[in-house]
Amino acid sequence: MRGGGASKIRPATGIAVSATPEAIEEAQAQVLRKDRAQRAAWANKTFEEFERSVFKESFPGGKYIVNGDVAFADRKQLQEFFETRIKQEPPQTRPGQLIVAGVGGDKIWNNTQKKQISYCVSTTFGARHPSVVTAMQGATGAWSQVADVAFVYVASQNATCTASNANVVFDVNPVNVHGQYLARAFFPNEPRAGRNVLIDESAFQLDPAGKLTLVGILRHELGHSLGWRHEHTRPESGTCFEDNDWKPLTSYDRFSVMHYPQCNGGGDWSLTLTNFDKNGAACVYGKAPGFVADPTICLTPPLSGPSACGPQTQAFNDQRVAKGEEKMHGPFTVSPGSRFEVKMVGDGTAPGDPDLYVRFDQPPQRVTGGFACRPYLSGPEESCALDVPAGQTRAFVMMHGYAAGAYDLIVTFTAGQ
Ligand SMILES: [Zn+2]
Incomplete structure (x- = not known):
């Protein structure tokens, strides 16, 4: 929150506009x-x-x-x-x-x-x-x-x-x-x-x-x-x-x-x-217990809840990605509403800067912003934890070498039908 002026708080300024x-x-x-x-x-x-x-x-x-x-x-x-x-x-x-x-x-x-x-x-x-x-x-x-x-x-x-x-x-x-x-x-x-x-x-x-x-x-x-x-x-x-x-x-x-x-x-x-x-x-x-929601206000329906099925884990160890390279893992067959988690850690003493991308339904698109998760941090410690959207059954994981990277990947997910 930022106040209305550098040193003091002012009330609303400007003429309010009706949304005609x-x-x-x-x-x-x-x-x-x-x-x-x-x-x-x-x-x-x-x-x-x-x-x-x-x-x-x-x-x-x-x-x-x-x-x-x-x-x-x-x-x-x-x-x-x-x-x-x-x-x-x-x-x-x-x-x-x-x-x-x-x-x-x-x-x-x-x-x-x-x-x-x-x-x-x-x-x-x-x-x-x-x-x-x-x-x-x-x-x-x-x-x-x-x-x-x-x-x-x-x-x-x-x-x-x-x-x-x-x-x-x-x-x-x-x-x-x-x-x-x-x-x-x-x-x-x-x-x-x-x-x-x-x-x-x-x-x-x-x-x-x-x-x-x-x-x-x-x-x-x-x-x-x-x-x-x-x-x-x-x-x-x-x-x-x-x-x-x-x-x-x-x-x-x-x-x-x-x-x-x-x-x-x-x-x-x-x-x-x-x-x-x-x-x-x-x-x-989702609405809190006791809150009476007005279904006409939201532009889209609520997200779906989690799946009851148990998760499994796949590890990808000793992975490498070159600077500028895009490397795919998966796709993983997933259950809508379940959790999809990817955790990346550095491998070795010079892990560099690999970047993690996750997208459902199709491979991530780095340049156009086509991804559901991309932590985009300096260094190799990154993770994504997402709920699989309704109607989507495949999860794609992509690594991009912001700088050359050496990493281990752990993917936890609930397999779809
Ligand atoms: Zn703010």
Whole structure:
């Protein structure tokens, strides 16, 4: 979440736009013009120049921050963002598909992960610790009351609540980035070290008479942690365009908790979940017990549940891939609704940088973004854990040598009929 100004929080600015067909068309034209101007400005510049223009958190493990509060853990990912989103025309949205997601396939928790999203709250918050715990419980509860997800607070890990604590899914820690953002979070498919909710000092200096609160900020941030992109990247907002790498889950909602108020948002700074937010979340993860969903809101039906059959494992040891080479494993015959997991580890003392790609139904397409999972990290430690979509029975695994790589692969899946 980013505030309305560099140093102080402002209410929504700009004139709100009604989503009439004319307004949407004009907004799309504006977005296109801004987008082209941005690409022209960067066309002849280098990645190193772009990198210098991007805020990077200065502490160990710090991320690059773009679009207000969206974080890239790996320099390789920032470089791809620059090459494919800033310099080039981004790919167009595929209409009518599932979810507001991000670079690298749909970023959502699978059916096991979504029920155990555990976290700790660092004791380094000091005297503020109880208020952060309370705000986290309020914000996680807002989502788990509507969607079939479970955030689990593990207080026993608070004293060792760092980015390397493997006993929790994510950590909540204080930072001081001087208002660069109020807080920032992560997307579901990031590795452990990148899965943190960081709360800036500025989020504790809010106007007590204002609508913006820590729990509101965290409702927005935890929306990212469930896979939601910023609603204001949609053309109907007429401003604050980020990229086209998302799928609509509901029709445009300018009141959404994922919509910055200062981007022609309709909501105020209280950042509460709208009926569209609630139903969109329930559509992706299933509805929470007791939540009455409105089936007319979601653009697609919910994902299918897991299979009852037992999984099997196949190992591929001592594998090699040359720089630039694409190497296939599988396809694996899988059961719709079951889990498909691939874990890659480095082989030997110089494992290099192999990249893992997974796609259902057909082989992954690296350049066009045709894949369901691609961690895209520097080094060989990568994994994908996906639910096989309804109607799909084959899983393809591809390795690409970003640099030459040496790796072992473990594939766990439930065979189809
Ligand atoms: Zn955000």
